[in-house]
Amino acid sequence: MEQLGLPGDTLVNYIFPNNAHVTWSIMIVIYPYITGLVAGAFVLSSMYHVFGVKEFKPIANFALVAAFSFGMFAAVPLLFHLGQPQRFYQIYMTPHTTSAMSIFGYVYSSYLVLLMIEIWVIYRKVFIEKANEATGRMRNFWWVLCLGITTYNPESAKFDKQFAKFLAGIGIPWACLLHGYVGFVFGSVKAVAWWATPLQPFIFLSSAIVSGVAMMFMMYSFIMWRRGRGYDYVMVKKFIITLWMAFILDYALEVLEITFVSYEQGAHWAVIKPLLLGPLYESYVLGQMGFLSLGPILVLGIASLLDIKDKALLYLGNLGSLMLVLQVLVMRFNVVVGGQLISKSERGFVDYEFEFFAKEGLLTATTIFIMPFVTYYIISRFIPIFEGKSIDTEPKRLH
Amino acid sequence: MPEIETHDTKNLIIKERSTEPDSRREFLQHLLAGTATATVLMVFGPGVNARSKYTNPADGPEHQYAYVIDINKCIGCGNCVRACKRENSVPEDYFRTWVERYVVNADGVYVDSPKGALEGFEKLNKRFRENIKISRTVPKMCNHCHNPPCIQVCPVGATFKAPEGFVLVDEDYCMGCGYCVQACPYAARFINPVEHKSDKCTWCYHRVQKGLLPACVTVCPQKARLFGDLNDAESEVSKIFEADQWMVLKPEMHTDPTCFYIGMPREVV
Ligand code: SF4
Ligand code: SF4
Numbered sequence: 060m061e062q063l064g065l066p067g068d069t070l071v072n073y074i075f076p077n078n079a080h081v082t083w084s085i086m087i088v089i090y091p092y093i094t095g096l097v098a099g100a101f102v103l104s105s106m107y108h109v110f111g112v113k114e115f116k117p118i119a120n121f122a123l124v125a126a127f128s129f130g131m132f133a134a135v136p137l138l139f140h141l142g143q144p145q146r147f148y149q150i151y152m153t154p155h156t157t158s159a160m161s162i163f164g165y166v167y168s169s170y171l172v173l174l175m176i177e178i179w180v181i182y183r184k185v186f187i188e189k190a191n192e193a194t195g196r197m198r199n200f201w202w203v204l205c206l207g208i209t210t211y212n213p214e215s216a217k218f219d220k221q222f223a224k225f226l227a228g229i230g231i232p233w234a235c236l237l238h239g240y241v242g243f244v245f246g247s248v249k250a251v252a253w254w255a256t257p258l259q260p261f262i263f264l265s266s267a268i269v270s271g272v273a274m275m276f277m278m279y280s281f282i283m284w285r286r287g288r289g290y291d292y293v294m295v296k297k298f299i300i301t302l303w304m305a306f307i308l309d310y311a312l313e314v315l316e317i318t319f320v321s322y323e324q325g326a327h328w329a330v331i332k333p334l335l336l337g338p339l340y341e342s343y344v345l346g347q348m349g350f351l352s353l354g355p356i357l358v359l360g361i362a363s364l365l366d367i368k369d370k371a372l373l374y375l376g377n378l379g380s381l382m383l384v385l386q387v388l389v390m391r392f393n394v395v396v397g398g399q400l401i402s403k404s405e406r407g408f409v410d411y412e413f414e415f416f417a418k419e420g421l422l423t424a425t426t427i428f429i430m431p432f433v434t435y436y437i438i439s440r441f442i443p444i445f446e447g448k449s450i451d452t453e454p455k456r457l458h
Numbered sequence: 459m460p461e462i463e464t465h466d467t468k469n470l471i472i473k474e475r476s477t478e479p480d481s482r483r484e485f486l487q488h489l490l491a492g493t494a495t496a497t498v499l500m501v502f503g504p505g506v507n508a509r510s511k512y513t514n515p516a517d518g519p520e521h522q523y524a525y526v527i528d529i530n531k532c533i534g535c536g537n538c539v540r541a542c543k544r545e546n547s548v549p550e551d552y553f554r555t556w557v558e559r560y561v562v563n564a565d566g567v568y569v570d571s572p573k574g575a576l577e578g579f580e581k582l583n584k585r586f587r588e589n590i591k592i593s594r595t596v597p598k599m600c601n602h603c604h605n606p607p608c609i610q611v612c613p614v615g616a617t618f619k620a621p622e623g624f625v626l627v628d629e630d631y632c633m634g635c636g637y638c639v640q641a642c643p644y645a646a647r648f649i650n651p652v653e654h655k656s657d658k659c660t661w662c663y664h665r666v667q668k669g670l671l672p673a674c675v676t677v678c679p680q681k682a683r684l685f686g687d688l689n690d691a692e693s694e695v696s697k698i699f700e701a702d703q704w705m706v707l708k709p710e711m712h713t714d715p716t717c718f719y720i721g722m723p724r725e726v727v
Contacts, residue, residue, distance in 0.1 A: 068566035070586065075598075075645035076553045076574040082636040082649055142634020142654030146614075149633060155615035160637055163613070249711060250607060250643035326710070403645040405727045406569055 064337040066330045066405055074402035074409050081399045081411050085424045086140040091241045091263060092270070092391045093133045093431070094167075098238040099271010100126035101174070101230055106301075108227035114297040120181060121282075121444050122275050127174045128435040134167055135427050140419060159244045170230075170237050177226040179204075180219050181449045182442050187211045219450050238267040245394060252327040253334060253398035258316045265309035270387035272302045273380035278435075280377055282445070292369060296362075299376045303359035306383060310352050313390070317348070330401045338400050338408050343393045351386035355379040511604050511714050512699070514689060519621040522688040523661065523716070524695045525672075526704070527597050530721035531682035534559060534595030536578040538674035538683060543576065545662060545673035552648045554659040555599035555674055560725055562592040567725045592723050597683060599674075600625060600646035600659035601707060601715030608638035608647060617656065623716055624663050627656045643711045661685065 065072060104122035107115040138144045151168075154161035179186075183205060190201035190209050202209070239260035245251075246259025276298050283290050317335075320328055335343055361367065362375035400409045414420040443449070514522045534557055542548060542555045556574030560567065561582060568586045572579065579595070602625045609617050609625065616631035617638055627638075632655040639647045639656065650657035662672035666685075670676070675683045686695035695718075698704060704718035708727065719726075 070563075070566045070568045071570065073558075073569040073571070076551075076556045076571055077645040077648045079551065080648070082639045137635075140635070142636075142649055143632065146631070146633040149614040149616075149631065153614055155612055157610045158613045158637065159611065160613040160635070244637075248607075248611070248640050250641055399640075403643055404569065406567070 064333050065407065066333050069406040072407035073404050074407040075404045078399075078402040078404065078409055081396060081409060083140070083395055083399060084411075084419050085413070085421060086136040086419045088388075088391045088395045089424050089428060090133065090136040090140075091238075091267075091395070092388055093129050093136070093428070094241050095238055095263065095267030095387065095391075096271045096274050096431075097126050097130040097133055097170075097174075098234040098264070098267040099269065099273075100129065100275055101234045101271070102268050103272050103275050103301075105227045105231050108224060109231065112297070114291075114294045117291050117294060117445065118275065118279055118298075120449055121279065123174070123178055123181070124438055124442075124444055125275060125278060125431075125435055126271075127171075127178055128431040128438065130171045130174055131434055132427055132430045135430070136424070139423055139427070159240075159247050163240065163244070166233075166237055166240055170233050173226060173230055173233060177223055177230065180223045180226065183219055184211055184216065184450050185442055216450055223450065235264055239264045245398070250403060251398040252330050252401055254394065255327070256316055256320070258312060258319075259394075262309070262312050262316060265305065265312055266387045266390055269302065269306045269309045269383055272298070272305060273383035273387075276302060276376055276380040277384065278432075280373060286445075290373060292372060295372055295376060299359055299372070299379070300363045302376075302380065302383065303356070303363045306352075306355055306359070310356065313348065313352075330405055334397065334401050334408065338411075339393055339397050342389055343397065347386060347389045347393055351382050351389060355382045355386065358382070512688060512716065520689065521622045523602075523623040523666070524686065524688050524699060525599075525602065525661065525717045526684040526686075526695050526698050526720065527717060528680075528682045528684070528720040529594050529596055529723075529726075531680040532557070532595045532597055532678075533680055533682075534575060534579050535679065536575040537677040537679060538597060539574050539576045541673040541677040542659070545665075546660075548657075549650060549652050552651070552657070554646075554657070555597060558596045558598060558726075560592065560594050560596060560723060561586055561590055562723065562725050564589040564591070592725070594721075594723055594726075596719075596722070596726050597674075598644065598646070598707075599717065600642075600661075601644060601713065601717040602659075602661060604714035604716060606713060607641040607643070607711075611637045611641040613637060620663070624661055624666075625658075626660055626663060627658065629653065629655050632656050643708050643713060 100122045103115065104119045104126060106112040107119035108123075138147060141147060150161065150164040154164070156162070186201055186205040187209055188211075190198060190205050193201050242260035242263025245254040245263075246256055248254050279298075280290070320331055358375050359379035362372055362379065367375065396411055400411060402409055415422055417423075438444075512522070512524070536557060538555055539553065539557060542553075546554055548554050553574040556571050558569055558571040558575070559579050559582075560569055562568075563586060568582075570579070575595070602623055606619065606625050609619060612632075613635060614631060614633060616633065617625065617627045619625055634649055634654045634656065636649050636656070639649060642658075647656055647658040649655065662670070662674075665672060672683075672685050675685045684694050684698070686693035688696050688699055690696060698718065698720065704720055705722045706715040706718065707722075
């Protein structure tokens, strides 16, 4: 009875009574989304800090601060989602180690601390300068920030530089762990046919990098436009090529996953096929895999391969980036909510409706999502993000 | 421990150990022998004797509870659903147990469970009444699995397997994350909309500890639901278990349920 859009020989849509409610909704959609932005932004900043890709020097610190701003809010959706948020600390106190989720608290917090220390090391010089220049209350503020050490000499610079590079170096596997881990949390649930694939961590990780890089591109363009001091087009081009390549890899994994499941014609496909042709047709087939993927591949491909310059390059880059941040957001939705639309009865699909004002509604989600930008703005009022006043961590190139 | 009286002596769940030392020892010896055989068989291939999973070591807990649902006997009256709702204050629209109606005809499979069969079932729509091959009502609930994914995924260890076989949630510890709800292949769990914690069938732990049977078992007019001790060779569940004609739901999930179904049509998921 596939013509009815139901699995197998099912005559009517039947969902288990307890499946009528989608337990993980928008909060759990934006949780991996924000986590992904953190990982992506960090990887971008490490391009310069660790791999010495010179073109990315102007945005290395910016991407780091942005990663931190997103990182501050990555776990907030989880708190909103928990039925007993006041008990969240238990995940630190009594992690139940058989659970894929149990050490998330540790991975996430240690990563945030790492980001914080790296920013601190990179900006220590600035803090010391400010502490020496400022008067009154602000002086105390800066004095605390530089932990009372107000002298800075070449040895300090050398040490900071090495330490920052070290942190950025361990930060890369840590960022990959953080986000691959989020994919594992979903991929390891055998009861949800649409989640259960060992490719999930890789898909989450690669899409995280894509969304992070795309978001950085748009933020960079916006900030530069506001400041009116022109754009670094050499970097813009490199940015676009990086994004394009990262997305091709990500898309290849996504295509591989769906091709594999459909070719295998296994038990999962019996429910996944009607899911994709039914409830997820628009958001997955047309959106995630169609328009929002082919569009950026084309647009960024043109911008990368053809001799396009200046403003046109910027417009194409922003168009591609916008589609990609949406692609990844829709992908998170399709995975998280989409997986729960298949009732465990294997004989029907759950109806999902967006809520706006609810505790886990769109309003809360939007508010949480705006907070990292506000945080970034506040931080940027205090420290120079684009001026290059911080320590220069460029590693020596091997010739 | 005193002898416990229940309305159904065949289902007697708690007995004083000393009343039947011999049969008990024999039973344990059988179990041990079974386990040993199973171990040997497993060398030749996994899953050859899955029954050994359910047996306790000799020094294990006194009781090893199991639940049996005889689909041939169930009439879909919904008494059990109502009793469970009352006994456990289960919120509206959520179910610790429910009953499904399966109707298989030449075209395919019709399944429904209006309000979890809280009010039983209405007469089937005429459209589906032609050429019926099979028509059954199937009670569902938490399977108190031996290898429960819900316990595996709980990030804080708030849900656990009690020694006698109950899968329980510590409501003073659950943080309501819902990971266990996702991991249960049977949709036996939900986040209680009033308490905001994970909720599910407890096999009426509170009653069983007092020597009573789960509420659903006591109200079933057909004795389609049985609860008993696998450590007691005379219990009905032990005999059914030994007869080895039972099935479990979604065996491909390898959760090893301790809810055994009798007469389950293959269409049941
Ligand atoms: S049926 Fe579900 S909730 Fe019950 S023990 Fe098995 S996996 Fe856990
Ligand atoms: S909802 Fe409660 S019992 Fe379930 S996984 Fe989360 S903390 Fe554990």
